[in-house]
Amino acid sequence: MNGLEAPWEELVTTALLGTERRAAPAAAGADDQAAALLDLAAVGTVRRRAGLRPAEAQALPEQAPRDPRPPLPTAARRRLALLLSDRTGAGSGGSRGSAPNLGELLPQWLHAARGHGYRAPAALLPALLDAARGRSDLRRDALALAGPRGLWLAGLNPDWKFALRAGPAAVASPEGGGGENSGDAERRLWEEGLFAERVGLIARLRARDARAALNLLRSTWADERAEDRLLFLDSLREGLDPDDEPFLEEALADRSKNVRATAAELLSCLPGSALAARMAARARACVALEPVGGGHRIVVEAPYECDAEMQRDGIAPKPPTGRGERAWWLGQLVEASPLSLWTERFSRSPEEIVALAVTDDWRGDLHAAWSRAAVRQRDALWARALLGAPPRGHDPQGKGPATEAASGVGAFVVGPVGTAGDPAKLLSVLPHGERALWVARFIGAHGLSEAFQLLGVCAVPWSEPLGRAVVDALDIAREAGNYPWSFSGVMGLAERCLDPAQADRVDALTAIPETDGAPGAGNYWSEVFQRLASTLRIRAAMLAELEAGPGER
Structure with a gap:
């Protein structure tokens, strides 16, 4: 058969159209066109492979960092391999029956192992990263167990890029951050890092130096997208401090409604803030104590309007469907007011206040608002009284x-x-x-x-x-x-x-x-x-x- 160097593109076209509609190139006289086409394709494949020029050698990846943490005990290592192999929770066979769901035990095992300070076996790192990729609830403990070697391995496989987004703080790195000045590294990460890395950086800095974290956030605040500003602001919940108040007060004038609402909520978590005082003054005008018979009852006069100042302080003017405006405004005012307002004003304990009668069917709205305030302010006395x-x-x-x-x-x-x-x-x-x-x-x-x-x-x-x-x-x-x-x-x-x-x-x-x-x-x-x-x-x-x-x- 002549013409064994038929162009590859022609062979592909003939295979797609079929030899009944188009003869195989360079094999027009062959009795079996299909066999001739396959022969040409076989020769062409060898020719293409033999003629492939080798690519330039790539630099080898850097050596994985050392992880000095102790290895897992032998039995625990076997257990981890078993849990990772059955992480789908399928159990044995199609019906679960009485078989334990091993997949649901993996989160508990990872959390316990992290507490012991062990490192994951190198051979199980790929399976561990795969498990964390599929279940976000595993990532914190899985990456900590994987350690710096897990982060190094994630850099070699795009499927594990979630670990890179989590940043070095997500893994246990006993040897520190190397020779680079930590302040310079943090600044570069803040300016160039992925969003998740930047949020993680703020969280780490707040635990170490709250003022430095706030200064970093201020430095780019005006240029951040609204959705990013919202999540950055939400990251301040952990370790919220009176020093955050000036920044949060500025955020009350943010161009994003959601950012303004979150700033107001955070300020209301600071009972000594100016916003909490403003809310308390408004709530005081709505809720009072009056004598009745031989005791007292609570009288409620809900707001009749939601003015611009109230809206600036985070009061949403439009209620949800089926909720009255006045009840909606009252609930937000009481929720954002310090709970100490009521114990001081009524000279009673939370239990005694909760037991008081409330006029005009306002009891449910008032107690629900106090409940949200107790959760927001982490007030166990009020939570106990309301429960x-x-x-x-x-x-x-x-x-x-x-x-x-x-x-x-x-x-x-x-x-x-x-x-x-x-x-x-x-x-x-x-x-x-x-x-x-x-x-x-x-x-x-x-x-x-x-x-x-x-x-x-x-x-x-x-x-x-x-x-x-x-x-x-x-x-x-x-x-x-x-x-x-x-x-x-x-x-x-x-x-x-x-x-x-x-x-x-x-x-x-x-x-x-x-x-x-x-x-x-x-x-x-x-x-x-x-x-x-x-x-x-x-x-x-x-x-x-x-x-x-x-x-x-």
């Missing part, structure tokens, strides 16, 4: 009827449960132990149907009273013959948050109950309790493996 004590149920500590005297917690008083806005947010203001006991009592009285969000703000692992209350409530649901998937959200939380010491109690629930409930419910409950017990034991083993010394079994 009140949950209705009495069984004692989560196993001491009989739940009473304040029996549990030793006297801070709870009977209050307007259900009128305090978002109880989960109010609970987040309380100390962890008190928070867990409140939720345990709530579950004892109400069961699990309304407890999911409340459980989400409790410290992990759950305290013994809270864990006991959750397991008891699940047992009650099982005995009632309900299907377990009605409680799948709580069960998922229990797998991640229940103390592993509760495994034996859970084991006792794996037996199939004799009940007249829904068909097959007992078998399903047996499966979910088996899975829960297995998960708790795996979590216990994970923690024990991390406790072993480096290289130990």
